[in-house]
Amino acid sequence: MTDWIITMIERGGYLGIAFLMAIENIFPPIPSEVIMGVGGLLVARGSMSFLPLLVWGTVGSVAGNYVWYWIGHKYGYRRLEPFIERHGRWLTLDWQHIEDTSRFFRKHGQWVVFFLRFSPLMRTIVSLPAGLAHMNVWKFLIFTALGAAIWNTLLIAGATLLAGFVKDFEVWVGIGTWVLIGAMLVGYVFRVVTWKPRDREEQSGTEGSET
Numbered sequence: 001m002t003d004w005i006i007t008m009i010e011r012g013g014y015l016g017i018a019f020l021m022a023i024e025n026i027f028p029p030i031p032s033e034v035i036m037g038v039g040g041l042l043v044a045r046g047s048m049s050f051l052p053l054l055v056w057g058t059v060g061s062v063a064g065n066y067v068w069y070w071i072g073h074k075y076g077y078r079r080l081e082p083f084i085e086r087h088g089r090w091l092t093l094d095w096q097h098i099e100d101t102s103r104f105f106r107k108h109g110q111w112v113v114f115f116l117r118f119s120p121l122m123r124t125i126v127s128l129p130a131g132l133a134h135m136n137v138w139k140f141l142i143f144t145a146l147g148a149a150i151w152n153t154l155l156i157a158g159a160t161l162l163a164g165f166v167k168d169f170e171v172w173v174g175i176g177t178w179v180l181i182g183a184m185l186v187g188y189v190f191r192v193v194t195w196k197p198r199d200r201e202e203q204s205g206t207e208g209s210e211t
Helices: 002-024 032-045 050-091 095-108 110-118 127-132 137-165 169-194
Strands: none
Touching: 002 032, 002 050, 002 127, 002 169, 032 137, 050 127, 095 110, 095 127, 095 169, 110 137, 127 137
């Protein structure tokens, strides 16, 4: 199992790590837990070093999140809403998700960007309402980088530590990778097939936050 993923990441080097982490935060083909976990395994092997892996992984995370921030900031509610309404099934996302996250974001500010970096379900979607709310771009980048750096540190350090103590850790990484990817694919297909937009809630003051 793991041979081809490990080889792909190892051959891609740190730039490959950055690219995979950027894509993972736009539309995840391989989750960050796998990318950074394999990176930690390579650190334990001596094929990669901890600090460059952390830096490039974090750069990729910030770049991927900035794409969603830019979309929200650039297009705003009026132009983005029809796109979500039209393509929500394939995004497994309805406008109510955006409204809920935006409302939560406006209430709690930039700390939402920081702490939701540790949430497997919310760490990507939060970038869109941050853009819709026109959060200061430097605040967004700084808090995203800080949160991503901590998350990536935990993943790399955990995998590196386990690789030194758990027998056949590489085999377990392989099993875990396929289970995680399989669960994500099954979950995505299930959501696409069963997706139905929720009833719209009347949101007061939404127009005031538009571009």
